[in-house]
Amino acid sequence: MDRPERLLTPPFVFTIVAELGVFLTIGMLLPVLPVYAKDELGAGSIGIGIAVAAVSPTALLFQPLVGQLGDRRGRRLLVVSGPLVVAGTVASYTFASSLWALVGLRLLGGLGEALLYVGAATIVTDLAPADRRGEAMSLYSLGLWGGLALGPVLGEAVLGDARYDAVWLTAAAFSLAAAFVAMTIPETRPAAGTRPAHRPRLLHPAAIRPGLVLVTTIFGFAGFNTFVALYARQLGLDGAGPVFFLFSGIVVAVRFFGRRLPDRLGAKRAAGSALVLLTVGLLAIGLWNQPIGLYLGTSIFALGAALAFPALMTLAISGADDFDRSSVVGTFSACADVGFALGALTLGGVASLVGYDGVFLFSAGFAAFGMVVLARLPTHVPVRALEAA
Known part of the structure; x- marks a missing residue:
């Protein structure tokens, strides 16, 4: 009986670790961002909703474009640049003195999330044996769920008595660490010379x-x-x-x-x-x-x-x-x-x-x-x- 191909290789594990780092950042912001928008920036319910949801439009719009970029330029570019964008935008919250400045940074952060998410998910499927891709995606999602589960607890612990800048910088540090982890991941895109010629499609x-x-x-x-x-x-x-x-x-x-x-x-x-x-x-x-x-x-x-x-x-x-x-x-x-x-x-x-x-x-x-x-x-x-x- 043939042994199954190995799934948990170092690049596979490092990809999930990089994903975990970014989603720890996202998780830390979940309980803190609404309070900051209300208490520090004076936002009402609608403004709070806009601030929290502002990452979604750019993530939605850019994911198909990011997918094309990953097929043309490689997946490693996505998983390194995505966490850097997230780290830079979250660290910049320390300078956000108005609701709309915060919303602008959130919109930019959505691009970073799209880069990381598409890049990491593609690398995981590239690395997985074809008959174990379902298992690979199950393991991949643990980084996301782990970050969203642990991040809010850590965010509230760091916040304490309104230490918002400490939250932003700690959260940004996790994404920065994720970028360094991602730099160790090899490129997994198939060789360009073997790619069949066809017009790029925005929606596959x-x-x-x-x-x-x-x-x-x-x-x-x-x-x-x-x-x-x-x-x-x-x-x-x-x-x-x-x-x-x-x-x-x-x-x-x-x-x-x-x-x-x-x-x-x-x-x-x-x-x-x-x-x-x-x-x-x-x-x-x-x-x-x-x-x-x-x-x-x-x-x-x-x-x-x-x-x-x-x-x-x-x-x-x-x-x-x-x-x-x-x-x-x-x-x-x-x-x-x-x-x-x-x-x-x-x-x-x-x-x-x-x-x-x-x-x-x-x-x-x-x-x-x-x-x-x-x-x-x-x-x-x-x-x-x-x-x-």
């Missing part, structure tokens, strides 16, 4: 349909993130901290211990299972209006969320050649931002019309629609079957 077609399915999964995640805290209080709970902890714990556990599920089940079957779990979980939250319903529904929803991204990314990557991989990642990751923005814009109106439980029921219907889109995607032949043929 291989990522469009898996990306549309991703939109239907992220839509519900946006509703969960935005309204579960309010819904938990409506159900008589003191807050949603334990709910978020349960969700994150399940996602991390499945991504680590079940990291090979997308490869063993097949990417399309794993994605279908994820959509079923997402739909059932959201229905349970919306229909069983009791704390136990919220916790049970969250557990099921988290299982689906853990499977969805690695499976759909694997499905997108398998539909393109090696030379377009960064473009595929750029297009696919932009779809995640589309799903989050669409969910945030739509579900606020749903909540005002039918209440918080209606948000989860509407999101369940959206996830169910994703099954229709997924059913029309081709099932790619496993790599080992192709090699044996």
Whole structure:
């Protein structure tokens, strides 16, 4: 029996470490930035929302372009320059004396996040054996989740009695360290001489349909993130901290211990299972209006969320050649931002019309629609079957 190709090589691990560094920066800002905008810059609720969300437009707009850059100039350029941009913009918060100066820096920071995210995800898929890409994406996401889990705790600890500059500089230092780590990663782009000639495409077609399915999964995640805290209080709970902890714990556990599920089940079957779990979980939250319903529904929803991204990314990557991989990642990751923005814009109106439980029921219907889109995607032949043929 042949031994599987090694996945956890030093470049693979260093890529995840670089990703972790940048997402520690992002995580540190999450609990601190709204307070800074309100207390130090005098921003109201709308201004706070703009400041927090300002990274999203540039990240969304630049991800497809960054993908093309990665295919033409290499992935290493992205994972080195991205953390440097993030470090420079976050350190510059120390000079942001107005809300609009902060918003401008946030917009620029979105470019850095796009560079890092697309570059790191592409390197991970470049390095992974073809039949272990689902596992690779599961491990890759642990850097993101680790940063977003640990960053807020560290940010509040450093903040103390309004030490905002200390937060900005500490957060920037993590991204600067990530850039130095990224410098040790070798280039993984295929040799230029073997690249087939075709016109560059802003949106890669291989990522469009898996990306549309991703939109239907992220839509519900946006509703969960935005309204579960309010819904938990409506159900008589003191807050949603334990709910978020349960969700994150399940996602991390499945991504680590079940990291090979997308490869063993097949990417399309794993994605279908994820959509079923997402739909059932959201229905349970919306229909069983009791704390136990919220916790049970969250557990099921988290299982689906853990499977969805690695499976759909694997499905997108398998539909393109090696030379377009960064473009595929750029297009696919932009779809995640589309799903989050669409969910945030739509579900606020749903909540005002039918209440918080209606948000989860509407999101369940959206996830169910994703099954229709997924059913029309081709099932790619496993790599080992192709090699044996």
